[in-house]
Amino acid sequence: MHYVEAKSILTSTNGMNMYRGCQHGCIYCDARSTCYHIDHVFEDIAVKQNAPQLLEKVLRGKKKKCMIGTGGMTDPYMPLEKELGMTRQLLEIVDQYEFGLAIQTKSDLILRDLDVLKRINRHSKCIVQMTLTTCDETLCKQIEPNVCTTRERFEVLKIMRDNGIETVAWLSPFIPMLNDTKENIRGLLDYCIEAGVYGIICFGIGVTLREGDREYFYEQLDKKFPGFKNKFHDRYGYAYEINSDHNQELMTIIHQECQKHQIVSDYNKVFGYMQTYESHQKEEQLTLF
Numbered sequence: 001m002h003y004v005e006a007k008s009i010l011t012s013t014n015g016m017n018m019y020r021g022c023q024h025g026c027i028y029c030d031a032r033s034t035c036y037h038i039d040h041v042f043e044d045i046a047v048k049q050n051a052p053q054l055l056e057k058v059l060r061g062k063k064k065k066c067m068i069g070t071g072g073m074t075d076p077y078m079p080l081e082k083e084l085g086m087t088r089q090l091l092e093i094v095d096q097y098e099f100g101l102a103i104q105t106k107s108d109l110i111l112r113d114l115d116v117l118k119r120i121n122r123h124s125k126c127i128v129q130m131t132l133t134t135c136d137e138t139l140c141k142q143i144e145p146n147v148c149t150t151r152e153r154f155e156v157l158k159i160m161r162d163n164g165i166e167t168v169a170w171l172s173p174f175i176p177m178l179n180d181t182k183e184n185i186r187g188l189l190d191y192c193i194e195a196g197v198y199g200i201i202c203f204g205i206g207v208t209l210r211e212g213d214r215e216y217f218y219e220q221l222d223k224k225f226p227g228f229k230n231k232f233h234d235r236y237g238y239a240y241e242i243n244s245d246h247n248q249e250l251m252t253i254i255h256q257e258c259q260k261h262q263i264v265s266d267y268n269k270v271f272g273y274m275q276t277y278e279s280h281q282k283e284e285q286l287t288l289f
Contacts, residue, residue: 001045001080009054013275015069016055018086020046023078024106024147027220028173031073034212045080052089059097066277067125068094071104079146081109091116095123102274104129104170108148108156114163121165125278127198128160131170134179135187142224143175150191157195166198168270171254173207177232178225180205180244182253189257199270200263205250206243214238 009016021042022031032042040046048054059068070076076087091113094101101120103110110117110128120126130153134140140149160167169192174180185205192200209217221229236242244250258265264273 001047002040003049004046005050006048006054008058009048009051010058010068013069014066015072016051016090017070017072017074018048018051018076018090019074019078019080020048022074023080024075025145026147027143027217027224028175028207028209028213029216030208030210030213032213032216033210035210036073045078047080047084047086051086052093055090055093056097059093059099062097062099065099065124065279067100067102067275069102069104069274071129075105075107075147076103077105077107077109079109082112088113088116091120095120098123100124100126100277102127102129104131106131106144106147106153108152111156111159114159117160117165118163121163121280123279123281125166125276125280127166127168127274128156129168129170129201129274130157131172132188132191133171133173135184135191136179139179143179150188154191154195157191157197161196167195168199168201168274169195169197171200171202174205174244174250175207176236176242176244177228180246180250182246182250185250185253186257189254192263193257193261197263199267199273200254200258200265201267201270202251202254202265203267204243205247206241208241209238210240 020038021044022029023043023045081087095116117126132150132153133143135150137149137151157167171188218229218233221232255265264270
């Protein structure tokens with residue numbers, strides 16, 4: 001871990017990342033791709049030490065409320081967040097200035113900040129997004145070694161539901177010949193249905209591999225699944241977009257189950273929902289009276 005001074009904190013679409021790099025060790029991590037120009041060891045996390053000051057300044061100056069997003073590039077709840085509390089500081093600023101929040105993670109550490117999420121949800125839309133890849137807990141620890149298991153993420157989704165906080169599940173990625181099965185898809189859907197998620201984001205049954213990400217992926221396949229690397233490489237080589245042979249069948253299952261259980265599965269609609277600010281203050285006032 002090392003500290004850096006950031007020049008800005010919000011992107012043009014109001015997204016933020018207080019960290020660069022990640023400790024979760026997911027074998028498929030797109031953020032390792034060289035196109036993102038991370039010029040340090042990926043696990044040596046760059047911490048934007050002035051992020052709270054930058055965020056407070058920009059939110060104080062905004063004339064119109066909006067949704068603030070985080071977690072798209074770097075998980076805001078990697079292990080070092082336990083000691084640094086940077087994510088919590090930024091959430092408290094979002095709450096202070098009464099903006100909305102759409103936060104993405106695959107860690108149950110987010111429960112530490114449930115109190116802040118509930119406060120945000122009282123005045124504005126608050127959405128928690130959780131990534132789910134496999135129902136197999138053993139496989140989960142192999143492909144996502146330094147983060148909580150899918151079952152624990154499912155518990156997070158239920159806790160958010162019970163506290164009136166909307167949730168969205170990202171079902172991805174699916175590594176062909178590893179977790180692209182009917183049993184896995186249906187198991188993940190069962191979690192989403194029981195947890196009452198608002199929407200599911202799934203671009204397809206497969207995985208993308210770019211320079212930087214691809215090399216790490218193959219290296220980890222060799223370590224964790226002896227013999228599987230050659231089989232996978234013989235089938236897909238150095239392709240960027242790798243689709244499962246079962247893509248159409250499994251995507252049909254996802255859309256059918258979502259329609260049956262009133263879960264939004266059109267990812268454009270889900271993104272639109274997450275990007276649209278809504279105030280909850282009128283609802284709270286009506287409840288009081």
